[in-house]
Amino acid sequence: xxxxxxxxxxxxxxxxxxxxxxIEKARGLDADLVVLDCEDAVKPEDKAAAxxxxxxxxxxxxxxxxxxxxxxxxxxxxxxxxxLAFRKSEAPAIVVPKIDKASEAEEAAGLxxxxxxxxxxxxxxxxxxxxxxxxxxxxxxxxxDLSADLGIPLGIDRSGLAHSLQAxxxxxxxxxxxxxxxxxxxxxxxxxxxxxxxxxxxxxFDGKSLIHPNQIATANRMFSPSAxxxxxxxxLIAAATGxxxxxxxxxxxxxxxxxxxxxxxKARC
Numbered sequence: 001x002x003x004x005x006x007x008x009x010x011x012x013x014x015x016x017x018x019x020x021x022x023i024e025k026a027r028g029l030d031a032d033l034v035v036l037d038c039e040d041a042v043k044p045e046d047k048a049a050a051x052x053x054x055x056x057x058x059x060x061x062x063x064x065x066x067x068x069x070x071x072x073x074x075x076x077x078x079x080x081x082x083x084l085a086f087r088k089s090e091a092p093a094i095v096v097p098k099i100d101k102a103s104e105a106e107e108a109a110g111l112x113x114x115x116x117x118x119x120x121x122x123x124x125x126x127x128x129x130x131x132x133x134x135x136x137x138x139x140x141x142x143x144x145d146l147s148a149d150l151g152i153p154l155g156i157d158r159s160g161l162a163h164s165l166q167a168x169x170x171x172x173x174x175x176x177x178x179x180x181x182x183x184x185x186x187x188x189x190x191x192x193x194x195x196x197x198x199x200x201x202x203x204x205f206d207g208k209s210l211i212h213p214n215q216i217a218t219a220n221r222m223f224s225p226s227a228x229x230x231x232x233x234x235x236l237i238a239a240a241t242g243x244x245x246x247x248x249x250x251x252x253x254x255x256x257x258x259x260x261x262x263x264x265x266k267a268r269c
Contacts, residue, residue: 005066006117006138006178008269009033010207010223011216014070014183016041017054027062031216032207032269034067038082039097047078055089068117070095074104083111093117093137098145100124102131109135117180121145126164129171139172140209141165143182154185158199169204181205187212197222225267233260233267 013031015022017038026034036054038047054069061067069091071082086094093115096108100122109116118132119125121142125132133139143161144154152160165181172179181200184193193215200208201223208219225233236247237260244253 003137003177006033007206008266009178009180010266010269011219012140012180012207012209013213013216014041014209014211016050017057017069018042018046018050020053023053023057025213027065029213029216030220031065031210031213032220034062034065035070035095035209036067037070038078039070039072047072048081051078051082051085055085055091058089058091066092068093068095070097070119073098074108083108087112087114095119095140097142098122098125099132099136101128102135105132105135120164120168122149123164126167129168130174133171133175133177136175136177138178138180139168140180141168141182141205144185146182158196162203165200165203165205173204178206179204181208183209183211184215185211187214190218193218194222220269223266224269225263229263230267233263236260237264 009032011031012033012035013026013029014035014037015026017036036057038050038054042050058067058069069086069089071086071094072078073096091114094112095117096105097119098121099105099118101124105116105118115137116135117138117140118136119140119142120129122145129139146164147154147161150160169179184196186192197208197219207223210216210219236252237257239247240252240257244251
């Protein structure tokens with residue numbers, strides 16, 4: 001899985017690898033990336049079965065849609081067996097939770113011999129995010145665990161997380177990799193999800209982690225360019241002739257053309 005593909009992902013649907021019905025249903029959903037979860041969503045007694053199910057689900061495929069696996073974290077009883085199983089799997093990348101320092105991301109990527117999507121879920125992870133990003137294909141903000149680690153109440157208001165989320169974005173952009181926002185816990189609160197998606201996009205995230213299929217359409221819509229953004233990008237590209245020049249009352253240059261091209265690429269998702 002390459003960096004360009006990840007930057008286009010708007011919705012990352014996490015689902016329990018131990019739930020065969022959820023896996024089958026996901027094959028018909030519009031999530032840009034399916035994440036088969038073997039970590040928090042799976043009970044300890046179901047870990048081994050979930051590991052096998054995740055490998056098999058990826059092998060069977062999701063109708064051309066990319067699917068990755070979230071393994072159990074470093075230091076857990078399941079880490080070594082996950083490494084062995086997922087290294088041999090057809091998963092194009094592996095999500096590694098609770099990365100606290102760069103050496104952990106480097107170790108996981110080396111052992112797996114696959115690109116790693118590093119989850120930043122602790123204060124330590126935030127503080128080392130820039131170095132972690134150098135060994136990762138993407139950073140994923142684990143906002144539930146991060147809130148707990150920082151002592152911040154969960155809720156729609158994420159002002160207490162703003163600095164940490166921006167640090168994740170800065171680290172990802174400095175490394176030229178994708179960055180994804182954390183989950184929204186309200187399963188039936190579309191208004192709250194919409195607001196949080198808008199906030200996440202304003203921060204600079206490429207897409208959002210999701211925990212329920214009914215959140216996909218909202219995330220895809222909110223992390224897609226609007227019709228006006230697309231039209232504006234098309235006009236700018238058509239008008240640009242190179243160098244600094246005036247366009248619709250503003251100064252544009254090569255940087256703005258590249259931004260417009262990125263808008264159109266995202267709109268084609």
